[in-house]
Amino acid sequence: MAVVTGSMAADYARDGVVLVKGLFAGWVEELRAGVERNMADPSPQLMATLKPGEAGKFFDDYCNWQRIPEFERAIRGSGVADVAAALMGSERVQLFHDHVLVKEPGTNKPTPWHTDGPYYFVEGRQTVSFWVPLDPVKEASLRCVAGSHLWPKDVLPTRWMAETNFYPGDHDYMPVPDPDAEGMRVLEWEMEPGDAVAFHYRTLHGTRGNTTTARRRAFSLRLVGDDARYVERPGPTSPPFPGHGMVAGQRLREDWFPYLN
Template sequence: MRLTQATLDAFHKDGAVLIKGLLHNQVDLLRAGIAKNMQEPGPYAAENVTEGHTGRFFDDYCNWSRISQFEQVIFESQLAEVAAQLMQSQSVQLFHDHVLVKEPGTSQPTPWHQDSPYYFVEGKQTVSFWCPVDPVTDATLRFVAGSHHWSKPVLPIRWASAEDFYAGEDIYMPIPDPDAEGMSVVEWAMQPGDVVAFDFRTLHGARANTSDQRRRAFSVRLVGDDARYVERPGRTSPPFPDHQMQVGQKLREDWFPMLYPRV
């Protein structure tokens, strides 16, 4: 797929853009993979509904190597080629996959956050793809346009407890309230197979799923030429224990496979 200049411009200006139908042919694969993931959760699986809320908000990540459907989508779809265009990168490397499921009647919202502060990788060439396998309207992802250009990262928190993820809050800015503060928020109603692409640094969140339909979504995080390992003030998410990388190194390819150019 060759992206239009308008799509590329929107990604770089706003930090998020909708690409309709990018994974339309992979929806059945993703549904099967998500079902397997929920039946056989990995070590990082979490339930994110807190006291006082209803429903179920499940998430899990780093399962592509054991769930063949995820591996097939990541390695055989157009995601890597599209990522190269969005990031203006000669290479595309897999960081990790992520499944997020909000069952019908789940009152727990996804808190506003940036992905980058949770990760041990930094660079201006990053992209996350988020693909629902159910139609989504109110429970879609929401983004603060241009927040990937902010000079200071937003403080990461633990979703289930709302506690600070790291010590050293002075290096982060407080989590804003984009609606109350009148920030420019972009969001899209999406059909199964539509994909929203966004920079790791773009502030985003999602409302509760008050509908009578599931909101199952599959996400893939990819990095480009300038991505390098960095140290954070504490354990990152995902943690990738015993990775043995040093500050300033590119991510090791035996753990984080190169997807583009294709070998």
């Protein structure tokens, strides 16, 4: 069971990202089985990721924990809620959604720099995602810009494949920066299966392509804490959760987004 030290919580508050070694180490086979089940039977929300002619295969699907028992067992059994509570400084922890991102060998396409927050209909200081590789990763690991969760403006959300703005119309977003060219502090780790990068919904992140001969399977888990509230966005969000019926300022409805602790 991974333990959050005081210095890890302080790092998370300052950088908006921290490595949690071995958080899902006992759940790797379970999660791999869940990913296989998910890939064999994707949801209707499966995302198109590669343009015609782009090399490889990039599987990107989400919101499946209710129908993939391996995911629910790992989420409830791993102790991730306690880790999330300690990192966020939150009493309660709610499950927002799961996300599977598999880059097969030779998928050169990088995952573009982005922050998840603007795509979501929930906002708060207390948010955390756990990106969990299910294969050893080096170059294709998650890359996060330290401190970006504290930037005053949200980063423009875009559609990864079409490279157009995610929401119609003009909104007050900052343009997507180029962290390498702009000399930003980028944190990334060589990781073992079951390690986790914990990062805030406002943290700028991306990944390189998978140019290796090995698969790069990743399970990402999105959780929220006490101060997270439903917010209106300029259009349908990702994930959309049609018919959710929530209004601005409400906590996420408990019957769809259960408490984990």
